[in-house]
Amino acid sequence: MGNVPHTVKHCLSYEQLIQDYPRLKRWLLEEKTNTGHEYPEFVKIVEVGPRDGLQNEKEIVPTGVKIQLIDMLSGTGLAVIEATSFVSSKWVPQMADHTDVLRGIQRAPHVRYPVLTPNMQGFQDAVAAGATEVAVFGSASETFSKKNINCSIDESMLRFEEVINTAKEKQIPVRGYVSCALGCPHEGYIQPSKVSEVAKRLYELGCYEISLGDTIGVGTPGSMLKMLQSVMKEVPTNALAMGVCVVDSAVAGLGGCPYAQGSSGNVSTEDVLYMLHGMGIETGVNLAKVIEAGDFICNALRRETNSKVAKARGRTL
Amino acid sequence: MSRTIMAAVMRLVNRSSLSSAMGQKYVAFSSTAKVKAAGLRAGQGLPEKVKIVEVGPRDGLQNEKTMVPTETKINLIDMLSASGLPVIEATSFVSPKWVPQMADQVEVMKGINRKPGVSYPVLTPNLKGFQAAIKAGASEIAIFGAASELFSKKNINCSVDESLQRFDEVMKAAKDAGIPVRGYVSCVLGCPYEGMVAPEKVAHVAKRLYSMGCYEISLGDTIGVGTPGSMTKMLEAVSREVPVNALAVHCHDTYGQALANILVALQMGISVVDSSVAGLGGCPYAQGASGNVATEDVVYMLHGLGIQTGVDLSKLIDAGAFICRTLNRKTNSKVAQATCKL
Numbered sequence: 001m002g003n004v005p006h007t008v009k010h011c012l013s014y015e016q017l018i019q020d021y022p023r024l025k026r027w028l029l030e031e032k033t034n035t036g037h038e039y040p041e042f043v044k045i046v047e048v049g050p051r052d053g054l055q056n057e058k059e060i061v062p063t064g065v066k067i068q069l070i071d072m073l074s075g076t077g078l079a080v081i082e083a084t085s086f087v088s089s090k091w092v093p094q095m096a097d098h099t100d101v102l103r104g105i106q107r108a109p110h111v112r113y114p115v116l117t118p119n120m121q122g123f124q125d126a127v128a129a130g131a132t133e134v135a136v137f138g139s140a141s142e143t144f145s146k147k148n149i150n151c152s153i154d155e156s157m158l159r160f161e162e163v164i165n166t167a168k169e170k171q172i173p174v175r176g177y178v179s180c181a182l183g184c185p186h187e188g189y190i191q192p193s194k195v196s197e198v199a200k201r202l203y204e205l206g207c208y209e210i211s212l213g214d215t216i217g218v219g220t221p222g223s224m225l226k227m228l229q230s231v232m233k234e235v236p237t238n239a240l241a242m243g244v245c246v247v248d249s250a251v252a253g254l255g256g257c258p259y260a261q262g263s264s265g266n267v268s269t270e271d272v273l274y275m276l277h278g279m280g281i282e283t284g285v286n287l288a289k290v291i292e293a294g295d296f297i298c299n300a301l302r303r304e305t306n307s308k309v310a311k312a313r314g315r316t317l
Numbered sequence: 318m319s320r321t322i323m324a325a326v327m328r329l330v331n332r333s334s335l336s337s338a339m340g341q342k343y344v345a346f347s348s349t350a351k352v353k354a355a356g357l358r359a360g361q362g363l364p365e366k367v368k369i370v371e372v373g374p375r376d377g378l379q380n381e382k383t384m385v386p387t388e389t390k391i392n393l394i395d396m397l398s399a400s401g402l403p404v405i406e407a408t409s410f411v412s413p414k415w416v417p418q419m420a421d422q423v424e425v426m427k428g429i430n431r432k433p434g435v436s437y438p439v440l441t442p443n444l445k446g447f448q449a450a451i452k453a454g455a456s457e458i459a460i461f462g463a464a465s466e467l468f469s470k471k472n473i474n475c476s477v478d479e480s481l482q483r484f485d486e487v488m489k490a491a492k493d494a495g496i497p498v499r500g501y502v503s504c505v506l507g508c509p510y511e512g513m514v515a516p517e518k519v520a521h522v523a524k525r526l527y528s529m530g531c532y533e534i535s536l537g538d539t540i541g542v543g544t545p546g547s548m549t550k551m552l553e554a555v556s557r558e559v560p561v562n563a564l565a566v567h568c569h570d571t572y573g574q575a576l577a578n579i580l581v582a583l584q585m586g587i588s589v590v591d592s593s594v595a596g597l598g599g600c601p602y603a604q605g606a607s608g609n610v611a612t613e614d615v616v617y618m619l620h621g622l623g624i625q626t627g628v629d630l631s632k633l634i635d636a637g638a639f640i641c642r643t644l645n646r647k648t649n650s651k652v653a654q655a656t657c658k659l
Contacts, residue, residue, distance in 0.1 A: 217651075217655070219621070220617070220618050220620075220621025220622055221580055221618065221621075221622060222621055222622040222623060223621060257655065264651055264654060264655075268573065270573075271572065271573030271574070274544070274572050274573065274574065275544050275545065275573075275574055275577055277544075278542075278543070278544025278545075278546060278547060278574070279544050279545055279546040280546055307573065308541075308570060308571060308572050308573030308574075308607055309572045309573060311607060312541070312571045312572055312600070312607075
């Protein structure tokens with residue numbers, strides 16, 4: 001090994017090293033598989049089925065069923081379960097029972113149950129119902145913002161600022177969501193810089209974590225990469241969800257797509273878990289129990305699961 | 318070379334040669350260390366072009382419950398030819414006693430409109446099948462071997478080595494006739510009977526097929542259990558024995574892992590991907606489960622990555638819609654399901 005210092009002195013590139021020492025390549029490949037530096041060791045799954053999932057299902061589910069679903073999910077090892085949304089029942093009838101749901105669930109220790117609070121009214125109702133974590137939703141697309149919540153991105157940020165400041169006073173953590181991160185049903189392609197701008201604002205307002213949402217699922221690995229590169233310049237990596245070490249998903253892939261008739265929506269928690277566990281990444285979640293929770297809700301909704309893993313385990317309706 | 322010196326060398330090389338494109342804590346030490354910040358393929362070492370091998374008419378239809386009339390098969394293949402696919406697996410010259418869905422092999426072969434520049438390989442399990450295929454006008458054939466001994470015994474009643482020996486005469490006949498042969502390896506990431514399959518075993522079978530004369534080896538995750546980690550390990554083992562440009566991946570989406578597995582395969586230098594229009598073909602080992610990955614979804618991902626395929630996605634979707642209507646089933650392609658057109 002006497003010639004190593006010589007190599008190190010004159011070779012500054014990997015290619016040069018491989019050229020001079022072709023046998024190195026095999027060693028280096030082995031080193032890579034052994035240390036596995038490319039992926040995180042642990043991924044936190046944020047389960048959005050009971051809120052994002054059920055909100056986008058055609059059938060409205062009784063309060064008792066929602067509570068049971070959340071209780072089943074609480075027993076799987078999931079650390080974060082989005083429970084409900086304190087939005088006006090006029091707009092989202094599926095979430096009209098928000099107070100009853102939040103009061104009815106059995107809160108497992110070490111599990112958090114964030115709820116959506118689009119404005120001060122919702123925030124106050126949430127706190128009155130016992131919420132200990134809230135979430136706000138911003139959009140990377142102006143048109144989507146106007147069509148969805150009837151105001152511009154800037155105006156929505158003002159609303160959120162109010163919520164976040166009040167939450168800070170009460171020491172309630174706030175999670176921020178950015179929708180249309182990889183495309184908008186109205187505007188089409190969304191500039192990564194716009195996504196990072198919105199993510200940065202939410203982070204600076206005080207959100208502890210920003211979840212970047214590919215709302216209509218049009219993104220591909222390339223556009224995902226570009227968007228993340230842009231956002232990572234503005235928001236610390238450990239405060240980002242989706243693609244780094246925090247992933248949102250929905251049990252049984254609940255939730256269709258309101259912008260594409262008949263299409264699927266959320267990725268299935270079961271399928272994400274299968275992949276992560278297969279890659280040796282820890283999640284703390286029991287896949288079999290999540291499959292059971294998925295079976296339960298699909299039976300209640302009288303629909304087939306969207307999860308390939310659940311289908312493969314022979315549990316279709 | 319001792320491990321500590323190796324580690325020191327690696328750290329030095331890492332710092333100097335790799336840009337912090339991702340701002341990650343760990344700099345990924347990939348075999349394509351030139352990380353380019355710009356471009357959709359963004360330094361992941363992805364190929365510029367990917368050849369799609371369409372297996373719907375054979376692998377797909379063979380594993381569907383409903384039998385499809387000859388005319389429909391011919392129509393499907395013609396529509397697929399028109400979509401720009403470069404390779405379309407047309408049929409299988411296996412005894413109709415075993416695979417009744419492929420009983421009309423000769424009519425299909427003779428009935429299709431062969432588009433110039435497009436290959437129409439057919440499966441030939443033995444010399445008899447090979448001869449029938451040539452007589453029907455085949456100009457490319459395919460043979461297969463399993464990476465799992467138990468799978469081989471249960472499926473075709475002999476060991477892996479014995480199965481490859483049986484193909485010797487087919488290979489010789491193909492060589493004499495100047496017919497290219499594609500090789501398939503099944504169970505590369507897991508076996509329904511054996512469970513885990515050693516990457517070295519896959520490499521061994523792939524190498525055998527390659528040295529027997531197959532121009533390309535398609536590595537099949539037959540029961541779709543693989544994940545990006547096991548795919549990477551398997552490809553590392555195989556690419557030590559067979560040049561990567563002679564390799565293809567055939568991923569099943571039984572556990573929703575296909576696109577992720579295909580992506581890592583592309584990152585490792587693979588540029589040939591097998592898929593099935595509308596995700597035709599279930600899984601005989603998991604009741605009600607899905608099987609092949611949908612060609613539409615693969616093409617969507619590749620085009621989104623800036624990778625050329627030569628395929629017209631909308632024509633492909635049309636072909637998928639046609640066959641699903643005829644089979645009276647829903648498509649397995651997410652792209653086809655989504656009507657939102659961006």
